Amino acid sequence: NTPEPSEMDPYRKIRIERPVKTIKVTPEDRYWKNFKDEIVIPHAAKITNIDFCPLNPFDFAVTSSASLFIFDGASRQVRKTISRFSQVAYSGSFRCDGKLLAAGGESKIVQIFDAGSRAILRSFRKHTDAVHVTRFSSDITRLLSCSDDKSICYWDIPSEKCVSTMNSHSDFVRCAYENPSNPHLWFSGSYDHSVKLWDLRDPQKPVMSMEHLSPVEDILANPSSTLLFSCGDTEIRVWDLLMAGRQTHSFSNHRKTITSMTIDSKNSRLLSGSLDANVKVYDLSTFSVTHSKKYSAPILSISLSPNSQTLIVGMSDGTLNIRRRKVSEVVKSAPRKPALMGRRYFTRGANYRGNSDIDFKVPSISRRKLKPYDLDLKKFRYRDALDRVVLIQHQDISVIIAMLNELIERNGLIIALRSRNERALAPIINFLLRNISNPSYSALLIDVTWVVLDLYKSFIGESAVIDGLFAALLSRVQSELCFQKGLFELQGCLEMLFATNQSMNVSTINAIDSEDEEFSSAMRDEPQPEVLEKINGPTDPKRSSKIRSPEKRRKKSKTVPN
Known part of the structure; x- marks a missing residue:
């Protein structure tokens, strides 16, 4: 009984309702999506390595082509560029104190740079092929380098010598990592599919060897030193070092070769970058x-800042992607503005100490205030500088002596003393007259006196004041010479007395020794009573028990004053 549709009714399509897909956003996604503050910096060649300085504000070094770029951790702009490489550079890395940088390269040379001045401090030449890995040890005086010549070298930086060489790998060595709990233990990964553990106190053979079954691109150890991660091809393998390097996990979530890994500051997340242009984050509790x-391009290097606030990715097309996490701030009610007058208004912000993650502190340059005589020396006014220290009342003599030494070092003593009139020369001679007999400064002041005499000997007789001062100076020197002569005579007398006393002591000791020997020989031969009477005097029964031994007689003789 349903009515048939008429020819004039329009056709209506069937409405198909599909279920709406709901995407669940996890707290993990929200955390990593907060890395929104993005800067993209293009480079001319691929980015082969990124390394963060461990110290705040966490500057980072980027290695690309034949240059090493040092970026400011706060502004994320290039602060310095090191271009002292003849060929392609590799593996620019910071020392733990942030003062030095090390890098290898196709030139087969390991170089160490001053991070401040960019000067080359050391150059190590032993490798015979490209150096792809340079890593500082935590004891700051050692450096490890790995090369395509299949060798690993351990360098002593102060002496510029290779302490140890390890040659157990059979292919290119492309990664190394120090054990976080022991600076003598190092891991190395090679294209021969092996990961080895070395004890540099005995580097003849590896302590432990693990097979990754593919060329090893990067290795990483957690700070507790119990787990080691190695990546190669599309797999990441986990090794338990407490179980003699036994493999505990293996996971593969990339479609192409994994090239780099990093770990966050809480040691709970592992990040990996791959040639499939993906960065993946792993939970280390469940992997x-x-x-x-x-x-946008295949990833060659990845690094996360020590505070886990900056993520940097280097790509094969030369793109450097820098992302900083935006910290969400709790919105609070605006505080009541202080009155325009009063103590609270003028002291607002006095207790603010800044936020190290957001604020950039401009270092203050403290300039020391120079003394007036230092300013004169700085402007090469040697005469004014000497007059300032000599003419000041109650001036410390050490300041005047330091000024004279400085003028001698600068070859400015003659300039400071010449062309003086009577009024300007008198204080100088007065100072020499007062202090030339001081044993602490006499050697220096005698030299200064000779300079004064050389300059003004032709003017003697023209000024009564200067002539009187020179005469007083001559008298002081002559009296000092007489005093020294008396001291030498007294010294000679004392030495003669000491020598006479010593000779008398020796003769007394020799006489006592000869008497002891005569007594001993007589006792050994069992002498008759007349012999004993000859040696010890008439025999008295009452005194027979009081015959002293040689030791007692020697002790008594030593108590008699000379």
Whole structure:
């Protein structure tokens, strides 16, 4: 009984309702998506290595082509560029104190640079092929380098000598990592599919060897030193070092070769970058992927800042992607503005200490205030500088002596003393007259006196004041010479007395020794009573028990004053 549709009714399509897909956003996704403050910096060649300075504000070094770029951690702009490489550079890395940088390269040379001045401090030449890995040890005086010549060298920086050489790998060595709990233990990974543990106190053979089954691109150890991560091809393998390097996990979530790994500051997340242009984040408790991010080109290097606030990715097309995490701030009610007058208004912000993650502190340059005589020396006014220290009342003599030494070092003593009139020369001679007999400064002041005499000997007789001062100076020197002569005579007398006393002591000791020997020989031969009477005097029964031994007689003789 349904009515048939008429020819005039329009056709209505069937409405198909599909269920709406709901994407669940996890706290992990929200955390990594907060890395929104993005800067993209193009380079002319591929980015082969990124390394953060461990110290705040966490500057980072980027290695690309034949240059090493040092970026400011706060502004994320290039602060310095090191271009002292003849060929392509590799593996620019900071020392733990941030003062030095090390880098290898195709030139087969390991170089150490001053991070401040960019000067080359050391150059190590032993490798015979390209050096792809340079790593500072935590004891700051050692450096490890790995090369395509299949060798690993351990260098002593102060002496510029190779302490140890390890040659157990059979292919290119492309990664190394120091054990976080022991600076003598190092891990190395090679294209011969092996990961080796070395004890540099006995580097003849590896302590432990693990097979990754593919060329090893990067290795990483957690700070507790119990787990080691190695990546090669599309797999990441986990090794338990407490179980003699036994493999505990293996996971593969990339479609192409994994080239780099890093770990966050809480040691709970592992990040990996791959040639498939993806960065994946793994939960180290379950080894499952918690977040993934797609980039524009194949990834060659990845690094996360020590405070886990900056993520940097280097790509094969030369793109450097820098992302900083935005910290969400709790919105509070605006405080009541202080009155325009009063103590609270003028002291507002006095207790603010800044936020190290957000604020950039401009270092203050403290300038020391120079003394007036230092300013004169700085402007090469040697005469004014000497007059200032000599003419000041109650001036410390050490300041005047330091000024004279400085003028001698600068070859300015003659300039400071010449062309003086009577009024300007008198204080100088007065100072020499007062202090030339001081044993602490006499050697220097005698030299200064000779300079004064050379300059003004032709003017003697023209000024009564200067002539009187020179006469007083001559009298002081002559009296000092007489005093020294008396001291030498007294010294000679004392030495003669000491020598006479010593000879008398020796003769007394020799006489006592000869008497002891005569007594001993007589006792050994069992002498008759007349012999004993000859030696010890008439025999008295009452005194027979009081015959002293040689030791007692020697002791008594030593108590008699000379």
